Amino acid sequence: MKFDLTTLKKSTYLDLDSFAKNLREYLKISIEMSGGHYASPLGVVGITVAVHYVFNSPQDKLIFDTGHQCYAHKIITGRHEDFKFIRQAHGISGFPEPTESNHDHFRVGHAGTALAIAMGLSVIPSDDWVIVIVGDAAFANGVSLESLLLIHKAKRPVLIIVNDNVHSISDAVSSLRTMNSSRYEALALAADIDFAGTINGNEPLDLAVKLKKLKNLGKSSLIHVSTVKGYSDEYASSNPFKYHAIQSVIRKNLPPASKESSQEVLSQFLINAAHKSKLFFISIGMAETAGFGRIVKDSKIHYLDVGIAEHTGFTIAAAATKSFDFTFIHIYSTFLQRSADALLHDIGVNQSPVVLLVDRCGLGAEDGPTHHGIYDLAILRSCPMMEVYSCSNNNLFNIAQELFWKKRSAPLAIRIFKGGLINNSEKTILDRAMGICTHRYGDNITIISHGRILEECIKAADILEENNITCNVIELIKLHPISENTVSYFQNKGPVIIVEEHAETGSVGNIIGAMWKTLVPLKQVYITNKLTPHGDVFWQWEINKIDSSSIAKTCQEFLDEIKL
Known part of the structure; x- marks a missing residue:
């Protein structure tokens, strides 16, 4: 079956659910072969088919937040054959990529950006639409909410589709996760735009009928769409965290890593420390994904997941140092960029002794340019009195004990990475005084x-x-x-x-x-x-x-x- 705009536009409303079903099956097969995000792309197929059926891309601009929801969009907009090589070298990106297609309007991998992008695309008056598909977790991001309150100033109609699947990578943590239709209506009212109600978006038929009516009205509006993350796959829908992304068939057959990881070593250290001291651990939505799941489950550790709220997490950490013996915050290097103000103003200027675990340092592999962890040193070094460490070998536990297990009067960061630690040889010598x-x-x-x-x-x-x-x-x-x-x-x-x-x-x-x-x-x-x-x-x-x-x-x- 062809999954392109021409075929879709020739379909009748009654054909849409079948089109979406076949598209989901193609997604499953392709992602299993190539690896990549899985549960999220499956859950947004119904919305994507309905939007492309009703609106006219690329004149009407479709923006995804977070960007990995774009898989079905890529297939429909002429990248059907290329999709087999998604996220591979010389293949197409797993995120919107303007160099691939004029149907992609902005390169984006981080969450919370779409509404601001929509405003930027709506400065000049036009009858063409900007359609934002924003996940409920990304919608709770501060940038999203700030931008929402400006949408009424847009010079072209903006349709905000909140894709509510009650998940981020793991469970969504903000109070928006329990919002009902009336609360979304209150948000739309606060933003001075119309509220179009709540509708199920797992299948495209009913949603497409609704979107057609909204298009005819020609006014900016917000519609709350309920979906299931991992829809149509019983394993992904019942465990969307596990199936947020999957490995390719080839990688699944590789032997498991034999080396201990930084995350495993530091988890053990922190669990030990929590039995002796009052310890607070803050996650920016990624602790379990990164390998710190044991910390999340340990009752001795005070744990808070702030979700996609980097700046907020850092300010909370700075204040929490007043109440805890040790305050740790875990964040990916690529997301550290978003917290720069709080790092400098709330942690640095206040000399808050927060310990930063800066994870996934290094190139972003299949995720590409939006996820490279290669800029954090410039940010960390600019923070007053900050000390920065890294350890790639089996001395990490002892080094962590020396660095963390004492009262500090200034912030500290340790850079860690995905993968196993280097096994030291009998000739390896650690010089603690020089830090080498x-x-x-x-x-x-x-x-x-x-x-x-x-x-x-x-x-x-x-x-x-x-x-x-x-x-x-x-x-x-x-x-x-x-x-x-x-x-x-x-x-x-x-x-x-x-x-x-x-x-x-x-x-x-x-x-x-x-x-x-x-x-x-x-x-x-x-x-x-x-x-x-x-x-x-x-x-x-x-x-x-x-x-x-x-x-x-x-x-x-x-x-x-x-x-x-």
Whole structure:
């Protein structure tokens, strides 16, 4: 069956439910092969079919919030065949992507943006519509609510479809999750726009009839649409958290990871600490997804999930330090950007001793540019009195004990990543005073790194050793501030190359380079300002030349330049 606009537009109203059913089956098969978001795209198929049937994309602009609801939209708007390669290198993105199609109007992966985008697209008067499909969890985001109260100023009709499935990635946590029709009507009234009622949106027929009437009215309005996340799949609908995203068939058959993760180690540490101290743990909606599920369930830990409310979570954390021995906040690196004001004003200026667990540091793999965790160091370093750490090896538990298990008078952050910790060899030496850990020893060149890319640096050292080039490989544990003594130590280990899975701005290499007061050769390797596209993370490392082979080649070329 063809899933395109032409076929859909030729359908009758009575054909729509069948069209949606077949589209969902195609989605299931395709996502199982490629991997990707699963429960959310299934739940929004009915809404997507109804919207495209009634409105005229791309003249009428369709905006998704959160962006991964766009899967069915992509298929309908001419990317049927390409969808088999969604989120893969050189394939289409799992989020709206204007370079793919004129039916995608804004690149977006974070939640809470759609209503503001709708306002930006509605400044110039037009009869064309802007249609916003916003999930109930994203609708509770502060940016969404701020923008909602401005929609009445739009110069073109804006239709707000609240896709209410009572979930974020896990359960929705704001009071909006229990809102009934009358409360949504009150919100629309406060926003000075019409309320179009509540309707079931799992199947498109009834919704399409309703949308046609709203279109004929030509006025901005809000409609509350009830859906089931994971609709039509008994497993996904009964456990939407587990099936929020699924792995491809190939990855499902891979053996499980044998290395302990940062999240597992820190979870155990915090559970132990909670039996001795009063501990508060704040999640920005991702704790269970990230691997901190044990903390959520531990009765000794005071736990609060604030949902998609980064700024709010950070301000709560700053104030909570007045009542708790230790206050932790867990956030993905890519979402840290959204909390910058609260980090600086509420935590930094107040010198609140919050401990930040900055997760998913590094490139965003299949999620692509909107989810790269490569900008956080620049933000963290700008926070007054902030200390920043990273540990990629088995010393993490002991380092956490030294850093966390004492009273602090200033904030601290530790960068962690997805994947297993590096198993130390008998030659690994941790220098706590300088905040470094040496993993390899050699005479020809020194590689300095931090985070998960350290393992690629160790592999590069092994490659170079086969060519009779021996390397020091030094892991930076303390990333900020870096002492003069540490830099002086590095200057005696030259020539030096610093490899980072981070953007140039804010990188450790930039700081060390500014402190470098010697003629010892120094080279920096980092993620360039060019946006790295979505794809397997190993491929992303290769194109940024921070994989083991590229690092070894760069070291060899660096040594050759020095000899000249």
